[in-house]
Structures are given as structure tokens and as C-alpha cells.
Amino acid sequence: MMGFKLKVFVVISSGVVLSVCTYAAYRIWKKRLNSADDEGFEDVSKLEETLEKKVLVLGLEGSGKSTLVSQIVKEVGQKCVAFNSIYKPTEGFNVTSLSDGTSPTINIWEIGGKESVRRYWAKFFQDTDILVFVVDASNNSNLSIVVSEIKSLLGDARLASVPILVLANKQDVVGALGAEQISNVLDLKSIPSRSHQVKVLETQTKSGSNEIHPTVCEVRKVLLKLSSHI
Ligand SMILES: Nc1nc2c(ncn2[C@@H]2O[C@H](COP(=O)(O)OP(=O)(O)OP(=O)(O)O)[C@@H](O)[C@H]2O)c(=O)[nH]1
Ligand SMILES: *[C@@H]1O[C@H](CO)[C@@H](O)[C@H](O)[C@H]1NC(C)=O
Ligand SMILES: *[C@@H]1O[C@H](CO)[C@@H](O)[C@H](O)[C@H]1NC(C)=O
Ligand SMILES: *[C@@H]1O[C@H](CO)[C@@H](O)[C@H](O)[C@H]1NC(C)=O
Ligand SMILES: [Mg+2]
Numbered sequence: 001m002m003g004f005k006l007k008v009f010v011v012i013s014s015g016v017v018l019s020v021c022t023y024a025a026y027r028i029w030k031k032r033l034n035s036a037d038d039e040g041f042e043d044v045s046k047l048e049e050t051l052e053k054k055v056l057v058l059g060l061e062g063s064g065k066s067t068l069v070s071q072i073v074k075e076v077g078q079k080c081v082a083f084n085s086i087y088k089p090t091e092g093f094n095v096t097s098l099s100d101g102t103s104p105t106i107n108i109w110e111i112g113g114k115e116s117v118r119r120y121w122a123k124f125f126q127d128t129d130i131l132v133f134v135v136d137a138s139n140n141s142n143l144s145i146v147v148s149e150i151k152s153l154l155g156d157a158r159l160a161s162v163p164i165l166v167l168a169n170k171q172d173v174v175g176a177l178g179a180e181q182i183s184n185v186l187d188l189k190s191i192p193s194r195s196h197q198v199k200v201l202e203t204q205t206k207s208g209s210n211e212i213h214p215t216v217c218e219v220r221k222v223l224l225k226l227s228s229h230i
Pocket of ligand 4: 114115141
């Protein structure tokens with residue numbers, strides 16, 4: 001069963017763009033796969049379930065989600081491939097997994113941020129353990145859209161009590177808003193701490209050199225730490 005599951009994610013993260021509608025088929029298939037495997041082994045598969053965490057990465061188009069995820073899944077300290085500045089929007093979603101060998105395996109789901117894809121965000125809320133919301137802090141022309149998107153996320157019961165990590169990304173750009181400003185603009189302080197644990201980090205996924213920027217390593221650390229406590 002482990003082998004099978006592993007294969008699922010290898011296939012998905014190997015660069016195939018999956019359209020949103022395949023997600024439904026994928027879930028049904030996975031559910032079948034699980035229930036077929038469950039016969040006689042209920043306890044084992046339940047245990048396995050808890051060893052996988054789901055991190056949902058959302059944010060408007062071009063905020064830096066794909067750039068972030070591609071760096072996060074690399075080993076810390078490992079050199080990054082030269083920064084690719086060609087922007088290729090995520091059409092649909094992309095799942096990659098991350099494991100440091102000790103914490104649970106984290107499946108990172110990036111959903112595209114274009115308006116046409118944002119309409120489907122809610123289809124991915126179920127079973128989320130951690131929400132990462134990436135904001136392009138260098139561009140305040142679309143922050144009002146961010147405000148309304150976050151409002152609707154907070155109103156969804158499936159995300160109730162899910163910790164939220166907000167990334168004020170593109171700090172390398174002069175004039176980018178800092179964590180405090182982003183927190184104010186998005187009114188994050190009004191979120192009751194009993195409903196969500198909220199953390200705002202300043203990040204830059206563009207590093208200039210070909211090494212992963214320390215702020216990206218920090219995000220990775222936070223995700224590993226959070227997921228081992230959920
Ligand atoms: N200056 C700067 N540019 C960045 C940074 N991170 C990403 N970018 C650029 O922003 C653009 C969009 O990056 P992506 O990671 O593809 O954006 P995305 O959020 O995945 O976008 P969608 O998949 O369309 O939702 C690319 O051209 C990146 O080079 C950053 O920290 N600083
Ligand atoms: C999906 O994400 C992985 C890891 O970031 C990346 O290597 C791969 O190119 C992505 N696939 C697509 C289609 O974006
Ligand atoms: C800011 O966002 C607007 C609207 O999406 C876009 O037209 C503009 O190019 C962005 N500016 C920068 C510096 O990315
Ligand atoms: C940002 O706003 C501009 C108009 O100001 C719009 O063209 C663009 O599509 C918006 N970007 C997003 C991600 O919605
Ligand atoms: Mg993307």
C-alpha cells in the first residue's frame with residue numbers, strides 16, 4: 001500500500017498539469033484505493049492517514065506560490081537550480097510531497113491563483129491541515145481582492161481552526177509591504193486566536209544567487225514543525 005501511495009504522488013508531481021476537474025476523479029479513485037486496502041487492516045490504514053498532512057497553498061496569480069513550493073521541496077542547504085524568471089501560471093493544481101524523514105509526510109497542494117481557477121479553490125479545502133497564503137507584497141493594486149478572498153476562506157467551516165501562514169512575498173522589491181503592514185491591510189489581527197493560529201512571515205523566493213533564500217528555509221521549518229504538532 002505504501003508503494004502504491006507513493007506512486008500516486010510521484011505521478012502527480014512529475015510535471016503533468018492536471019485540470020481541476022480531474023481532482024474529483026482522483027479523489028474517488030483514491031477513496032476506492034483506500035477502502036480496497038482497508039479490508040482487514042483498518043487500524044493500520046488509519047495510522048497511516050495521520051502520518052500524512054495536507055498543506056494548501058493559495059494566493060493570487062503571480063504571487064510566487066510555484067516558485068516557493070519548488071524551493072521548499074528541495075533539501076535545505078542544497079543549491080537551487082538557477083532562478084527561472086519565466087512565469088508559467090499554474091493551470092489547475094500541483095501536488096508535491098515533502099518529508100524530512102522524522103515529521104509526517106507533507107503533501108503540498110498549490111492551486112492556481114488566476115480568477116478562473118480561484119473559483120475552484122473551495123473544492124480543495126477538505127482535510128487541510130495548514131493553509132499557506134502567499135501575497136505579492138510588492139504590488140498593492142490587487143490587495144482588495146486578497147482581502148475578499150481571505151474573508152471567504154475564514155468563513156468556510158472546512159478551514160475552521162486550520163493554522164494560517166501568510167507570506168508577505170517579494171521582499172526583494174523596493175517598497176514591498178512588510179509583515180506588519182500586510183497584517184494591517186488584510187486585517188489579520190481581527191481573526192480570533194481561538195479560531196485560527198495566524199503567522200505572517202516576510203519572504204523572498206527570488207534570491208539573486210542560486211541558493212535558496214533563508215526566508216524560504218524558515219517557511220519549510222515552520223511547516224515541518226506545525227505538521228508534527230497537528
Ligand atoms: N521579485 C520577486 N519576484 C518573484 C518572487 N517570487 C516569485 N517571483 C516572480 O513572480 C512570478 C510568478 O511566480 P509564480 O511562483 O509562478 O506565481 P504563482 O503564485 O505560482 O502564480 P499562479 O500559478 O498563476 O497562481 C514569476 O515571474 C517569479 O519570477 C520574489 O520573491 N521576488
Ligand atoms: C509541480 O511542482 C513541482 C515541485 O515544485 C515542480 O517540479 C513541477 O514542475 C510542477 N509541475 C507543474 C506542472 O507545474
Ligand atoms: C501589479 O499587479 C497588476 C495587476 O495584476 C499588474 O498589472 C502589474 O504588472 C503588477 N505590478 C508588478 C510590479 O508586478
Ligand atoms: C489585479 O487587478 C487588475 C486590474 O487592476 C486585473 O487586471 C488583474 O487581473 C488582477 N489580478 C488578479 C490576480 O486578480
Ligand atoms: Mg503557480
